Amino acid sequence: MKRKNVTRKELAIAINSKVGISQRNAAEIVDTVFSTMKKTLTAGESIKLVQFGTLTVRDKSPRRGRNPRTGESMTITKRQMVSFRPSKRLRERLNK
Template sequence: MEFKIDAIETPALTKAQLSELLFEQIGLNKREAKDMVEAFFEVIAQRLIEGDEVKISGFGNFQIRTKAARPGRNPRTGESIPIGPRRVAVFHASAKLKEQLHEAVAADAASPVTAAPIEAERAELG
């Protein structure tokens, strides 16, 4: 199943937009779509909090990494400050997602519509 996201006007994809896509393209009612998106992200967050890795086939893996304490510096004052240990979420894209991104970039570079502004910019600089 392929979703069309042509109507998205902002550079970020939001939960509200995901809910709207489920409503428009799957046929769920708006409340079900919103609940499904919220539940999906809640499950991912909960598993990461528990220290589990989350693998989404064809998309990527979410993991929690523990970072050790380290010395830091306040960039405004130059004062040394300790940065405590912390846990951070990291994402690694799957090979399939990386391939899709690479193909999209290659297609954009070959397209005369996207290549023309680049060539015009080079001519202006040149």
């Protein structure tokens, strides 16, 4: 079973149909929300969306790894990643 991804355009269409504003304005709203989220995360701050979940930036330490193609051992450098923790309500709905 192939899962479908929700696109920015589909989000704009949903806002358009729910709120009744033009699709162009709805697309600008979606872009503004994602832009603000990017700025917040790149500044190292968390984003808490009530009844949805929390996005946080995590530091990952360097570790030993293996190149799957050659089998050669190598060090994977330290990096940052975004972590999502769903809210209790969302977890409950997912696990029904």
